[in-house]
Amino acid sequence: MPADRAAGRVGPGLPGGRGGPLVRRCPPERASDGEPEWVGGGEPEWVGGGEPEWVGGGEPEWVGDGEPKRASDGEEVAAMSPAQDVAALTRAASDAADRALADVDLDRAVAAIERLGRVALASMLDALRRRGLFTAPGDRHTVQEVLTRAHVVPEHRGLIRRWLTVLTREGLLAEDGGWLCATPGAAEATGPALDRAWAWIGTEWRAAMGAALTIEYARRNAERLPDLMTGAVPAFMLLFPEGGMRLARALYRESVTARYQHGAVAALVAEIARRRRPEQGPERRPEQGPERRPERGPEGRPERGPEGRPERGPERGPEGRPERGPEGRPERGPERGPEGRPVQGSERGPVRILEVGAGTGATTEAVLPALDGVAADYLYTDVSRYFLDRARERLRDRAWVRFARLDIDADPGPQGYAPGSFDVVVGGGVLNAARDTDASVRWLAGLLAPGGWLVLSEPTVEEYWVMTSLAFMMADPGDGRAETGATFLTLDQWHAVLDRAGLRRAVTLPGAGHPLERLGHRVFAATTGDGPGAVSPDLAQL
Template sequence: MNHELARLEHLSLGAMAQVLLTTQALPLQATRSSAQINQALGTTPRHAWIVRRWLAALSRAGLLHGDDGHLAWHGTPPEAAVDDLPRLYAALGFPASMATLHARVIAQLPALLRDQTALAPLLFEAGEPVAVLGAYQRNRYTAAINAALGERARQVEAAGESLQVLELGGGAGATTAAVLAALDGRAMDYRFSDISPLFTIAAQRQFRLEPGMSFTQLDLDRDLVAQGVDAHGLDLVIAGNVLHNARDLRRSLGHLRACLRPGGTLLFSESIADNPAMLTFMHLLLSPAEGAPPRASDEVFLSAEQWRQALLDEGFELTGLWPTDDQPLAAAGQRLFQAVERGQ
């Protein structure tokens, strides 16, 4: 499985190289800065960070080299073997629709970066949004992370008669399903939330017969208590691949802590590094809206150590991190974090 993951990453680096070469943003034998590359490509300002992450990924792979902020090709740029996407996605456990969609996005990358077309309509043409996001989340790596998260949720003790659970950014419900399976038979109050009514309504249809379930819209960037969550009343907060969306991570962690009882548990999954495949695909959704302030940093994902420090600064102790770097599942760059509230 890791061989196919490496092939997908190599193919995606080839897609980046193809865009830079065919648009003459970075021709062979040329030397240019990232600003010059974005200018030559015609990248809209809100997507310029994506191209800079491409250049960083290509440099890490040894395909670009340079000094004083100027880059040139090193060796022969790889080709984007898009015809291999169906085999690779199938081997990684994704639905076939994801390979088709990624190929369409790769074909339109220059137009997407210039805002001549948008990613969201492409995604929705492939199916309704909840189904598309669900397909994106259905793969062997994410399934393993969600299963492990569910097992750790099962071990959390309730302060009262029933386990008080809040899930943030539940999206298409992949994490929800894994946790509910693990908690089957437990007395609990489980509050599914997302910022979008699209997902809360879909979750209500999917999980309405589960005992103890409720559904609501919550904004990670706003005070959760002010949005109706009881202060210090939760045993467990769950966030599946959502905390990186916080505009101010430390403030959002403070909001989470204010909802947890002393000694309560925070379980969340996150990527800890760029993924070349996603840099040519779903990461385009992470660009700020047109006219909004630019990203404060090109870095989307924190390292495991940065997460540990951020948690510590906001009153949490990191008590678990899985998989470890030496385990095969670590190759996907996803990690499961377990933290406890250290006392109000």
């Protein structure tokens, strides 16, 4: 375990972490003078009977200021300061994420992901050569000439401009006075050499990840890039061949970044839920009436696909990426919440969890088992009926999971979602597909109850293989990405988005020095900071 990630551990761990529960078995003595006052009255009862045993030996040390408080089962738990509480939450999520990678050779997996990026770059140049560009030494073209001669349709011109930018930055093209030309070694990256590179990365990816459907999908897109540029082949047909979800499901589950994010998000949601409703019994679940299907959304909005991404509109990389269902665009009617009325919840009762852009359910499948023992009301939403219908079938045995339509590119109020209705809002790689991330995050923040939490996983660096595949399903953004010409917001831009939404940043993973850090896939947890579980502004630096 890297030393920087070991620092800041609070107590022996949290449920799901290493070293047992964060519970101290303490004698009936107060930090200050006087007699102890047990929460709930009565005498202390030691777990397992007998005398208390200190974790690690020695005398008890309270994690925070104040006096010990008893949990509902009679154990004493030490109150933690907000900073310590968030440090413990971070540790629990980090430990859970690392456990998800326990059987993975991380160095090999990271190297495979980075090699895939280089192969995708070569595939960009190869696609341009197949359109008659940069075919001979000395060939020079302007950006506009590239777009015209390659017959790039208007909706993909922004993407191909980004291709030219990264090809120049990575040394496959050179720029001179507004003209672009291939560099001397560029030809060696295309043709037979490119075929060998794809074969190699397929073998290496399978060895590192245990499967290679991601490579199958990426290579299939690379082979069809000239047709994708011209619009002759719709990108969603390559993601959902024959209407199936085999490739889409793999994209959001197969890679080490996806596994890490799922583990971290699941631990964060579970720990936050337990802290929000500590009084709930372990087996209580909300009673559910017969499920009714929600109404469809406003006319003309695109369908979303895996992880909630829009079809040919905004879409992104793994764990929340591109989207749209193969069935095409849904008919639209007045937008409503589940069961045809505004989504609301009481301040007491089950923890109210909303997942947006749930898509293929990759994040859901990690979070739901982590909520065992928690009284929860889980609302699974997506813009596409294709994903909602399939999720209903897969999750039919979980009566506490409901389903509804929600478009992250529109105000949730008119769609039937009331302000302050949820304790936790979860998004697995979906918000990078929003047209205006600021607006979408602001709307989601408005759905949080006091002290509520927004938990997200998002890519924060350019992914070249995404630029040759999923990016063809993304609409041009209207936020900070429009200024930088990038596919994804950077880490600093994401922090700014959360700040502008009035949220307090508490968790950002992986931490500095982690093997996955340089890949740029991040997990964020931010809170309204004005209710149970509130944190102070300085926690943004933890």
